[in-house]
Amino acid sequence: DSGVTQTPKHLITATGQRVTLRCSPRSGDLSVYWYQQSLDQGLQFLIQYYNGEERAKGNILERFSAQQFPDLHSELNLSSLELGDSALYFCASSVGGPGQGRNTIYFGEGSWLTVV
Amino acid sequence: AQTVTQSQPEMSVQEAETVTLSCTYDTSESNYYLFWYKQPPSRQMILVIRQEAYKQQNATENRFSVNFQKAAKSFSLKISDSQLGDTAMYFCAFIAYTSGTYKYIFGTGTRLKVLA
Numbered sequence: 503d504s505g506v507t508q509t510p511k512h513l514i515t516a517t518g519q520r521v522t523l524r525c526s527p528r529s530g531d532l533s534v535y536w537y538q539q540s541l542d543q544g545l546q547f548l549i550q551y552y553n554g555e556e557r558a559k560g561n562i563l564e565r566f567s568a569q570q571f572p573d574l575h576s577e578l579n580l581s582s583l584e585l586g587d588s589a590l591y592f593c594a595s596s597v598g599g600p601g602q603g604r605n606t607i608y609f610g611e612g613s614w615l616t617v618v
Numbered sequence: 619a620q621t622v623t624q625s626q627p628e629m630s631v632q633e634a635e636t637v638t639l640s641c642t643y644d645t646s647e648s649n650y651y652l653f654w655y656k657q658p659p660s661r662q663m664i665l666v667i668r669q670e671a672y673k674q675q676n677a678t679e680n681r682f683s684v685n686f687q688k689a690a691k692s693f694s695l696k697i698s699d700s701q702l703g704d705t706a707m708y709f710c711a712f713i714a715y716t717s718g719t720y721k722y723i724f725g726t727g728t729r730l731k732v733l734a
Contacts, residue, residue: 544726605720609663
């Protein structure tokens, strides 16, 4: 158990709909990362937050948005869903942002999204 | 730009034997960290081993060890006494602090199958 909690574990929804994926980082971790992994694909970095602020953006679609709340949990919002958005969405967390030492990231178990 | 390359999409090894997974990276940063993550069929991402670039000594975690060649920008993973439970996708990852934030870059993965 990495200590990173993601909900829901599985989600099936229709095209055009909107879903929200939730992530609670490990206790003490200030950074949260979101990754997308399609079937048999590598990890696509979506976005990173540190202590509530957006720190880095990757290949995140405009239909997707995220935020990190004062209690450090994070949500990834996916809207106008398409079939191609079906994937495993990982949340990961690490201790620190800029100026910190080790920044090992620990992954949650992922949220399986199926768009039908 | 930083890149991580895993040139072996698939590998197999007999149980109890040793296998080495290759990873090369490219960066102009001097301070960075390297990781290997394992993704078994359950799809959970599990940290296997990590290496700080400033350390010359190769990291070791039980049956897992790395061969870190900084000048060659190579970071291979050696698995000794392979077990069936080692069957997984293995991702090499690189982390560097650049442009005000830590950037995490993953390779495309090597699928390892341990044969009984």
